[in-house]
Amino acid sequence: MPVRPRLKPISVVRRPSEVILVGRALEATYLDDADGSVTALLQVLSRGEHTVAELPDAMRGHGFEVTEAEMAGAVEALDEVGVLLRADADAGLDPATRRRHESNLRFYDLFAGLDRSAVDYHRDMAAADVLLLGAGGMGSGVLQALVGLGVGRVRLVDFDVVEEKNLARQFAYGRDDIGRRKVEAARDWVARYSPGTTVVEAVDERITDVADLRRLGAGASLVICAIDSPNDVHLLVNEACFALGVPYIAAGLQYSTMFYWSVEPGVSACRLCLELDREDESGGIPELLDRSVVLPAGRVNRATGPIAQLLAGYVTLEAGRYLTRTDPPVAAAVYHTVELADGMRTTRAEWARNPRCPLCAGAEEAR
Ligand SMILES: [Zn+2]
Incomplete structure (x- = not known):
């Protein structure tokens, strides 16, 4: 079926000899338009009714004589700027799915173009299979956000039961769940909330070593680590x-x-590169990443509901980037922080490959 390009719902500002397209919050694209033909084309494209071959006819209605080749070039240029969509892309989904995922689809529109539609991104999410370690403060929030996005499958691993203190922040559970296995209560929440969009495989076990993780994660598209024990859990997950x-x-x-x-x-x-950097004292690592613990603070959980939700949001947005490739992951080897006690100040610090890292060296050789 030939593609009908449609202008995304963005602001178009007309000035004497140019047009300004204001798409994402901080971006504007300036286009020369001395004769008004670009403005006319944008008006035609905002309706999304025409294929490229039909555009010369539509432009004639606005008083402009243009060739199909010129229109093909203009459409390609506008697509590169990121302001065009495939007009009828949503028709690839059944009406119930379209209604259920309306805001997800409109989010994907931000990244969609003529070659890849919001529906394509949605299908990637629906085909995804995530190993989620932990159904606690952050894990249960991540689960809820993934289900909202319509992720295809979640393998949820936890060994805890729901306790009263969890109700401050673990909104997938209620009073009736106190004393139940978290994985079972979470699976019930998913079934009640959005039947048919997610299959949660509930695994009631404690992670102890790399072998556990390899077994649980075989065939997964992504792993999310929302647990903090054992102490070296990040290195185990890494390996x-x-x-x-x-x-x-x-x-x-x-x-x-x-x-x-x-x-x-x-x-x-x-x-592991980051750990090795920390060992190489002269490694020149950013101060932010240099955190050798002298006195461990002890296990105090200060994560209130909004903190758990905010973290779950950051994590699930990053998950979406990996699962759908809307845009590159923002936190790959980048340590992001939000400082709650300092005006919500955010920082980011990248770390580089450590030459002594056997894992990265092995991956390099395998290429
Ligand atoms: Zn490494």
Whole structure:
């Protein structure tokens, strides 16, 4: 079926000899338009009714004689700027799915173009299979956000039961769930909330080593680490994800600092690289990443509901980037923090591959 390009719902501002397209919040594209033909084309494209071959006729209605080749060139240029969509792309989904995922589709529109539609991104999400470690403060929030996005499958791993104190922030559970296994209560929540869009495989077990993770993660598209034990969990997940060839995202709260980061094995630097950097005292690592613990703070959970939700939001947005490739992951080997006790100040610090990292060296050789 020939594509009918349609202008995204963006602001178009007309000035004497130019047109300004105002798309994303901070971006504007300036186009010369001395004779008004660009404005006319944008008006035609805003209706999304014509194929490229039909555009010369439509432009004639606005008093402009143009060739199909000129229109093809103009459409290609506008698509490169990121302001065009395939007009009838949503028709690829049944009406119930369209209604259920309306805002997800409109979010994907931000990144869609003539070659890849919002529906294509949605289908990637629906085909995704995520290993989610932990159904606690952050994990249960991530689960809820993934289900909202219509992720195809979640393998949820946890060994805890729901306690009264969890109700401050674990909104997938209610009073009736107190004493139940979290994985079972979470699976029930998913079934009640959005039957048919997600299959949750509930695994009631404690992670102890890399072998557990390799077994649980085989065939997954992404791993999300929302647990903080055992102590070296990040290194275990890092190693397992290298073996599986699967990216992972981790996050948490340390004292008053929220943090999240991700690793794409073989592409970005990995968590072991960061540990080795910390060992190489002269490694020139950013001060932010240099955190050798002298006195461990002890396990105090300060994560209130909004903190858990904010972290889950950051993590799930990053998950969406890996699963749909709307845009590149923003936290791959980049340590993001939000400082709750300092005006919500955010920081980001990249780390590089450490030459001593055997995992990254192995991935380099395998290329
Ligand atoms: Zn590495």
